Amino acid sequence: MQLQPGQSPPFAVITEDDQRGVIYITSGLALATALVCLVVRAYVRMGLGQAVGKDDYAIVASFLFMVAQSIALFAATANGLGETSTAVTLGQEESMQKALLAVDVLYILTLWSSRCSSVLFFERLSRGTRHELVWTGMLGGTAVLGTASVFTVVMRCNMSNAWLFIDQHCTGLLDRWVAVTVFDILFEIVLFLHPAYMIANLQMASKIKVNVIGAFAGRLLIIVPLALHLSTIRSFYSWTNGAIVSSYDAAAPFIYAQITLALSIIMPTIPMLQPFLQATATTFGMVSGLATNSYGEGGSKQSRGISKTTSVHQVISSRSFRRGSTQHQGAVMSDREASRQYSAAAFHERRPSNSSDVSQQPMIRRDAPYVAPYSNDPA
Numbered sequence: 001m002q003l004q005p006g007q008s009p010p011f012a013v014i015t016e017d018d019q020r021g022v023i024y025i026t027s028g029l030a031l032a033t034a035l036v037c038l039v040v041r042a043y044v045r046m047g048l049g050q051a052v053g054k055d056d057y058a059i060v061a062s063f064l065f066m067v068a069q070s071i072a073l074f075a076a077t078a079n080g081l082g083e084t085s086t087a088v089t090l091g092q093e094e095s096m097q098k099a100l101l102a103v104d105v106l107y108i109l110t111l112w113s114s115r116c117s118s119v120l121f122f123e124r125l126s127r128g129t130r131h132e133l134v135w136t137g138m139l140g141g142t143a144v145l146g147t148a149s150v151f152t153v154v155m156r157c158n159m160s161n162a163w164l165f166i167d168q169h170c171t172g173l174l175d176r177w178v179a180v181t182v183f184d185i186l187f188e189i190v191l192f193l194h195p196a197y198m199i200a201n202l203q204m205a206s207k208i209k210v211n212v213i214g215a216f217a218g219r220l221l222i223i224v225p226l227a228l229h230l231s232t233i234r235s236f237y238s239w240t241n242g243a244i245v246s247s248y249d250a251a252a253p254f255i256y257a258q259i260t261l262a263l264s265i266i267m268p269t270i271p272m273l274q275p276f277l278q279a280t281a282t283t284f285g286m287v288s289g290l291a292t293n294s295y296g297e298g299g300s301k302q303s304r305g306i307s308k309t310t311s312v313h314q315v316i317s318s319r320s321f322r323r324g325s326t327q328h329q330g331a332v333m334s335d336r337e338a339s340r341q342y343s344a345a346a347f348h349e350r351r352p353s354n355s356s357d358v359s360q361q362p363m364i365r366r367d368a369p370y371v372a373p374y375s376n377d378p379a
Helices: 020-047 054-078 090-125 131-154 173-200 206-241 247-272 274-280 312-317 319-323
Strands: 341-347 365-371
Touching: 020 054, 020 247, 054 090, 054 247, 090 131, 090 173, 090 247, 131 173, 173 206, 206 247
Parallel strands: none
Antiparallel strands: 341 365
16 A cells, blocks of 8 residues: 555554454453543542552552563564564574563463452452451462463473573463463362352342342453453464464463453453442341441441441351341330330431431331330239
């Protein structure tokens, strides 16, 4: 295509032999999507007055790793990644391979720091229960498996020049990625199953359970690009045996990798959203509109007495909620107290009230007066 006066050549041209433009576009969109999720997360935290937790720091670290990984990927793409292997010059090969080693390491660090964020969130949600120990153990598991994955990928050919793989006849490259991906998929499944088990044991409306578990199930979507990334690596690493790699085979693993990283930032943010928070703060199985903390620790400071909000981790740790049992304790009342009248308040989240102390919340308030007579005469 001939350029007109005043026009500059495009940054990248997508052709049958050059797919670098696809890598640039996918990486840019993945970064933009991840950034939007972090902005939404920050808004939810600051706008609702929620405390910043360790899980927030972990997801920020994950995003920073993703930014560094994208920069390394852009460097590799500028040196021929995404083109047919025969179009890559000898001068570009070494620079591209060095950049790709950084891409692989930062890819793993991004994924496992994202999982660390999810584990820290569930640990806070389970504070004071037996589940807290499980999440603490899983936090250590993320560190061990993440470190093992990095060394598995780095120690692939010649340790003195670990980045080299083109025409090196390296063995076991695919097997290493199979091991890394299997651990990735298994850990994603565990990150869904254990929270689902926690919620399933709560005494709450089935519809609410489905909504909450559905929010956790979103993380299972990461398995799809993980599997696609693994399925395309075989063709890419045929480069190590001197085979000709097409532009599609050269670009595909890294396109799926960027999709995986974007989802790893998006999915831990979903449980932060306010609808999810309202669904997880319950009072005897009914949705409460007073939740202000994604860890289930909040509640309106304006509400008093009967209208107190019950948090998720309080429900998990309370046997009376799990088993539906109630206990009645006797109380000694004086003659003066016997004539007192007490009122009970019932709230509904979907309709407004003009006379309650939490009238900003959508609800119905009903006052029900009653008289409790008491006699000291023996039965």
